[in-house]
Amino acid sequence: MLQMITWLDKNFCSLKPTRAVIMRALRHLRPADRKKLFSEDIPEMRTAEGRWFEAIIYEMILDLSLQTDLILAVVARGADGPSRVRRAQLGQNGLFYSNIGDIKVRGNGQDLAEVDLMLVDHTGALTFGEIITSPADLKEFEEEIHYKKQLLGYLYGQPAVPFLLISSVDISRTAVVRRLLKEPDNVLLTTASCEDLKALIRPRDLKRSPPRKVRHEKLISISDIVPRRPFDYKELHDERMQSIINAVTSEGSIRELGTPDEIPPIVKKVLFGGLYPSAVRMLDSRYPIRIKGKIYDPDAIQREFSKVVLAVNLPEYKPVIYLRRRNKREYLKMVPNNRSGGFKFESRRTPHMAGFYLWLESVRPSLGAELARGLLDAFPAVHAPTAPAARRP
Incomplete structure (x- = not known):
């Protein structure tokens, strides 16, 4: 299984x-991204450079x-992907292409991960690659790689x-990369x-209009690498959710949260459900x-909000509240306020995040005050304020 990456490690520099x-x-x-390669807007230029560098490596x-x-x-990506792609829908599980040819892993329609490069070796084993252009991209990188x-x-x-x-800058001395390279199945190029x-072009x-697709004897599509085991992410999600609820509602079992069990550790977020009015008052x-x-x-x-959804991020068990606006197609993501307690606004979730947005839309009220309080009290990442806040709309 390691022969291919060992060969690449030795021979990549020859090309x-x-x-x-x-x-x-x-x-x-x-075309718009090509123009940005020489843009004076630095953030735009860096973004275009990143996509271009991924394409060069490919x-x-x-x-x-x-x-x-x-x-x-080599698994096709970018312009070699299909001209028409399947839009995110609930129930989708496995590998899918985005509308610009990125390779995504979806679970119940939600994008769980994206990989920049995917290869199949002579034994049929899968290898994936990440392509970066800045050491600043390494924040939370190690955790993401292990999850993938x-x-x-x-x-x-x-x-x-x-x-x-694969990097365009020397990151071999960073702590994250040094730790990754201690693992025998990881290679840095x-x-x-x-x-x-960029100095090679003007x-x-x-x-010029470059050709969109090329013929290549080793190109395959994601449809040619079907997962080898049944994958129902919603089922795994519900198993993990029930295990958390069981731990919270069983006296003396709260310490069991996070203990390894037989459920595959690939569920990153659990949506417990919408809150009934009694649970909203408790909150x-x-x-x-x-x-x-x-x-x-x-x-x-x-x-102001038609729905309040309680979720938790794993494996850190950090609770999240999603508030559905009544007059706008968006959810406000609320995260623990470490300073004053309770929850504070962090960001928005809109239909642009198609799969996850659809999942949130499908959630119905199911949590009463007692269970919601038990769950929130069990998660150490959130705490009640020490003194009541005064400003209320």
Whole structure:
């Protein structure tokens, strides 16, 4: 299983990114993104560079795959993905393409993970890769990689899932990468910087229309790598949810939260359900909701929001509240307020996050005050305020 990544580790540096490869990579960028490669807007330019660098690595791996039988196949992405993709829907489980050809793993329609590169070796084992252009991208990176290993290992029945980390900057000395490289099935590949690669082209080159698709003997689609075991994410989610509820409602069992069990550890968030009015009143009295400096009482919550959903992020057991606005298609994500207690506004969830938004929309009231309080009291990441707050709308 490790022969392929060992070969790549030794031979990747032998293939220098040429102007031809770099130009070919432009086919994976939309015209608007190609223009941004030389934009004076630095954030826009860096984003476009990141997508372009991913495409360059993909094209280099396609070329390298012809030099060895250890690479059985390269999973198509970007412009080589299908022209029409399946929109996110409840009940979708497995690998799917996004509308720009990114490879996604979905569970009940929700995007669980995205991988930048996917290869199949000569034994049929799957390897995935992450492609980065900045050391700033390493925040929470280690946790994400381990989760993707667990997820793909579960789907494809692999005890170990090899991983390629490909970077345009030297990150070999960072603590995160050093820890990752201590694991035998991880490899770091480093290329020239994006600035050096960009020096091989000129802004006028971007006006050309690159070919959209190429023929390649080792290209396969995600439909060719069907998961090797049944995957019903909603069923796994409900099993995990019930295990948490059982631990909370069983006297003396709260310490069992987080203890390894037979449920695969691939559920990252549990949606317990919507709160009944009694649970909303409990929430207000014990764990108040604060939005832009104001504490919302039960009447204000009922007036402005049609639904209150209680969830928890795993494995840290950090509770989250989602508030559905009555007059707008969005949920406000509320997270624990570590300073003053209760919950504070963090961000919005809109139909743009299609799968997760649909899941939230499907949630109905199911939690009364007693169970909701038991759950919240069990999660140490949230606490009640030490003194009542005064400002209420």
